[in-house]
Amino acid sequence: MKVPTRIPRQLALPRPQFVRPFHQSIARTANVAPIVGTGPPPDPPTPAVRNAQERLERRKKHAELLKMAKEVRSAQDGKSSGVAKRFWKEVTIREVDGALQVHLDARPLRHPNTKAIIRVPLSKPNLASALALEWDILTSTQQATKQHLIPLTSLICRALDILDDDASNSPEATKIRTAITHTVLRYLDTDSLLCWAPPAGPHDRRNDAGESLRDVQKKAAEETVSYLTTNVWPGITIEPVLDGHSIMPRKQSEGVREVIQGWVMGLDAWEIAGLERAVLAGKSFVAAARVVAEWSEGSVGTGHAVPVGRFSVEHVSKATSLEVDWQAEQWGEVEDTHDVNQEDVRRQLGSVVLLVSGTGKQHY
Template sequence: MKVPTRIPLQLAVPRLQFVRPFHQSIARAANVAPIVGAGPPPDPPTPAARNAQERLERRRKHAELLKTAREIRSAQEGKSETVARRFWKEVTVREVDGALQVHLDARPLRHPNTKAIIRLPLSKPNLASALALEWDILTSAQQATKQHLIPLTSLVCRALDILEDDASNRPEAAKIRTAITNTVLRYLDTDSLLCWAPPAGPHDRRNDAGESLRDVQKKAAEETVSYLTTHVWPGITIEPVLDGHSIVPRKQPEGVREVIQGWVMGLDAWEIAGLERAVLAGKSFVAAARIVAEWSEGAVGTGRMLPLGRFSVEQAAKATSLEVDWQAEQWGEVEDTHDVNQEDVRRQLGSVVLLVSGTGKQRY
């Protein structure tokens, strides 16, 4: 006898399922508002500036607009931006006690740390005039506290610090000179002028003369190295630190570093300060050494003895940035990056030329 299976009541009776509709809002037609704009239509977009002159003009106009806006805002607040806030009116160069001094009205320019009067040799009138011009374009005393607005003053003070350190009788004398020598010699092993690209392949770019990047780098390096090994460090051989497909820089032959180190330690205060600035600007020790050697009025200067063309700031800047310029010509430059860096390198190398050069009759 079979026992009937009993089904629970809740399973036997179907349950009502709640169904939620997907759309609950009422569709409405779009209500387009009429265009009621006033005035002429906006100007069409203009292409980006294609050269440095156009970019410079655009930045000048932008600066004028910002200045006008500040003046309007200051006038509304009861202030005046046009009033000069610096405490001096005129900047002059004077000869005082056998040295050149920059005067802010009647006050001599002083070292920001030691408060000593900045005294320049009589043989450096161009440096004194450039230093005076740097302070003449400042609009407030507050700007004088910003190092990027007085770069030449900082460089001159660096040379004066080295001069004072060399003349001191302390046991740790020439400490600054030794630190600078150790710093700049490190760049000899990674010199931007001695790092050459691998040999060009069939698809690599060449210039109008048919030269590859390696050919251009090699030509620039050999010219500078030949000058140095002939007139500055005769008898030594300087080799490229990166050549071919190598990725690990190699050091110079034995004895080269010792000769160059002795030359750096023998520079006067103005020359070694200029060498430090040039090396840090161009990342090239050999290019910086040639600038100092050709332009210096001191004992290491070769410009008065050799009837050769000066290694100009423009030539040095191009030599230290060959690869960057080569890539920018092929792929284009980044606005406000490559152009700003190029101008900054030229500014720093130009300050080195002002620092080490002179009339050749150095008296202090």
């Protein structure tokens, strides 16, 4: 006979389950505040404006309000300080001694530092017209002292300073030219057009044509580099400075920097001043060099009129901001930040085109 096995009672019964609370605070009921508001309920929140036309209209209204506030503030400042709105009534362009001068009534426009009369070559009538327009839209004398309101005047004065420095007989001649060359060549090693994204992975975004960000960057860079190595620096090879998964930029091959440095030092005053402005605006040396080469009326230019849409301000601004635009299309742009920066880049590049272009007949 088999004897049954006896199981202890403490093992047969289930053990009590102990629950450990996540907090030790005493639970209390919420005190609901009485409704004391009067009138209809507020309007429900409206979604963000997604229509481009509505957003444009809203920005126009904001611009009009800012303009009105600026006019009121300027009027108040004029009354409080006793300064007239501006001492000139008309802005004209006159040809004097083989150069174009902008006159504020009967007074010629002068360099703010040297007080020399600003003389624009006869071959640059568009530059003179833009300079006159810049001073015609000023509403007070006080605005003429603010550099951000007269950017084209500053750029022209920069070119004139280089002209005077080149013509001086001092031991420090071409000091400004040398400093500009040293500055712009630093951007060649970190050129925004030569920094390519790593190869796209399976989950990376592609455009409608099936291209990745790297493909778009490579296409834009090869087009500009091909133009420069064919028409401007024949015989040299320009490589990308940041490619693949590398995080450290690499320098160009031996001799490339010397060729480009000699080209920059050989530019005239208007061209090197324009190159400096374009490099600082787009953070790309090769894109700035192509702008100067295609639009210049001097010996560095291609010697023919640039067809409309060849390498315009719009083209170069897009080429130097490919990655920013790519990310904005994927994640959205920051309003009043990305768009404002793009407009500022276009403005600066447009001033470069005005500075270096002309009719091709130099008159100094």
